[in-house]
Amino acid sequence: MNTVLSVKDLCKTYIVRKNSNNVLRNISFELGEGEFVTVMGPSGSGKSTLLYTVSGMDAMTSGTVDFSGRDLGSLSRKELSKLRLTEMGFIFQQMYMMKKLCIFDNIVLPAYQSGMAHGEANKRAEALMRRLDIIETAEHEVNEVSGGQLQRACLCRALINQPKVIFADEPTGALNSKAAADVMRELTNANRDGTTIMMVTHSVKVAAMSDKVLYLMDGDIQGEIELGKLTDEEALTERERRLSGWLMERGW
Ligand SMILES: Nc1ncnc2c1ncn2[C@@H]1O[C@H](COP(=O)(O)OP(=O)(O)OP(=O)(O)O)[C@@H](O)[C@H]1O
Ligand SMILES: [Mg+2]
Numbered sequence: 001m002n003t004v005l006s007v008k009d010l011c012k013t014y015i016v017r018k019n020s021n022n023v024l025r026n027i028s029f030e031l032g033e034g035e036f037v038t039v040m041g042p043s044g045s046g047k048s049t050l051l052y053t054v055s056g057m058d059a060m061t062s063g064t065v066d067f068s069g070r071d072l073g074s075l076s077r078k079e080l081s082k083l084r085l086t087e088m089g090f091i092f093q094q095m096y097m098m099k100k101l102c103i104f105d106n107i108v109l110p111a112y113q114s115g116m117a118h119g120e121a122n123k124r125a126e127a128l129m130r131r132l133d134i135i136e137t138a139e140h141e142v143n144e145v146s147g148g149q150l151q152r153a154c155l156c157r158a159l160i161n162q163p164k165v166i167f168a169d170e171p172t173g174a175l176n177s178k179a180a181a182d183v184m185r186e187l188t189n190a191n192r193d194g195t196t197i198m199m200v201t202h203s204v205k206v207a208a209m210s211d212k213v214l215y216l217m218d219g220d221i222q223g224e225i226e227l228g229k230l231t232d233e234e235a236l237t238e239r240e241r242r243l244s245g246w247l248m249e250r251g252w
Contacts, residue, residue, distance in 0.1 A: 001032035001033055001034070001035075002032065002033040003030050003031070003032055003033070003066075004031050004032065004033050004035075004067070004068055004164060004165055004196045005030065005031035005054060005065070005066070005067055005068075005165065005196070005198070006030050006031075006064075006065070006066040007027060007028055007029050007030070007054055007063070007064075007065050007066075008028050008063055008064045008065075008066075009026045009027070009028060009062065009063040009064070010024055010026070010027040010028070010050075010053060010054070010060055010062075010063035010064075010065065011024055011025055011026060011027075011060065011061045011062045011063055012024040012046070012049055012050075012053050012058075012060055012061050013061045022219055023046040023049050023219055024046050024049060024050060024053065024060075024219050025218075025219035025220055026063070026220070027050065027063070027219075027220065027221060029214065029221060031165070031196055031198060032196070033164075033194070033196055034191070034194050034195075034196055035196055035197070035211055035212065036187075036188075036191045036196070036197040036199070036209075036210040036211045036212075036229075037197065037198050037199070037210060037211065037212045037213070037214060038198075038199045038200070038201060038206075038207040038210040038212070038213045038214070039051070039198070039199070039200045039213075039214050039216055040200075040201065040202070040207055040213055040214070040215055040216070040247065040252070041215055041216035041217050041252075042217060042252070043202075045216045045217050045218070045219075046216055046219060047169075047200040047216055048092075048169050048200060050200075050216065051092075051167050051169050051198065051200055052092075053065070054167075054198070055084070055088055055090065055165075055167045056072045056075075056080050056083070056084060057084075057090070057092075060073070067083065067087075067088075067165075068087070068164065070083065085110055085113055085114055085161070086114050086161060086163070087163055087164045087165065088163050088164070088165050088166070088167065089157075089158030089159060089161070089163035089165070089166040089167070089195075090154070090158055090166075090167050090168075091151070091154045091155050091158050091166070091167070091168040091169065091171045092154070092167070092168075092169045093151065093154075093169060093170060093173060093174070096142070097142045097150070097153065097154070097157075098142070099141070099142050099143070101142075102138065102139050102140060102141055102142075103129075103134070103137045103138055103139070103140050103141075103142065103145060103149075103153050104125060104126075104129070104138040104139065106142070106153065106157060107125045107128070107129065107153060107156045107157045107160060108121050108122060108124075108125040108160065109157075110157060110160055110161050111124065111125070111160045111161055114161050116161070121160070124160055125156065125160060126138075128155075128156040128159055128160065128186075129153075129156055131182070131186060132152040132153075132155060132156060132179075132182050132183070132186065133152070133179070133182060134149050134152050134153055134156070137149050137153070147174040148174045148175045148176070148179050151171065151173070151174050151175060151183075152175075152179060152182070152183060155168075155171060155183055155186060155187075159186065159190060162195070163195065164195065164196060165195070165196045165197070165198065166187070166190065166195055166196070166197045166198070166199075167198050167199075168187065168197065168198070168199040168200070169199075169200045170200055170201055170202070171183050171184075171187065171199060171201070171206075172184065172201065172203060172206050173201075180206070184206060184209055187199070187209075188209055188230065197210070204240055204243055204244050204247065205236075205240055207243060208227065208230075208236055208239040208240040208243050209230050209236070209239075210227065210230075211226070211227055211228060211229055211230075212224060212225065212226050212227060213225050213227065213243060213246075215247070215250050215252075217250070222250065223246075223250060225242070225243065225246045227239050227242070227243065
């Protein structure tokens, strides 16, 4: 298996009013091509920070992150944003869409920017919006949709360029069970087509769909459980049971 993401000795320290908080302490791990990995851990353990730093959205304090043979720390801002546009997809709740554009235009914009023919980009955007049941919000402004619709629109935008890796922070966080199932179906389908996924969730049910779960606590990855690829929906309950037992042992 080829390595897509290789993280070595990653540290992240936040300094707030002269107090330093070592959120990530010497984290090392690898993400193989086509893997679907979930990060779990207590609130405040640094899961979002980890996702932001390994995807180059936020600067690390020290360490190295290699994305497909490129050292993120050595890239210029321009190179980094091109890499993010063409090879990464993001589903982050805190990441706002462009207020001046309607939902459809927000979704299709990364495709235009990366040079996809407009006709094809529009078709892809429409198909994604239909599959996620938000087509009726196409012409709405960003502040005219619900939190859950916005979250699904973020997923459409993340998928439009068929990225190599998707980083998803609580992708089902604001959603009811039907919408959450739609989101997870799209993510698992993208994964089956070869997209690597790194996701954060508090939901055992959602995490049980991934291949592997990393447990983050006290700034370090304190364990991992290999679940293997989900091939049969029937097996999901058994995977959930295994995962919750494992999490309970870690005081989750
Ligand atoms: N921009 C920031 N400046 C200073 N401290 C921050 C910043 N962002 C996060 N932190 C701190 O870093 C720690 C980790 O935060 P992070 O958001 O990564 O946690 P999390 O595991 O994602 O939590 P949750 O499950 O609640 O989303 C927390 O103590 C938080 O207060
Ligand atoms: Mg978080």
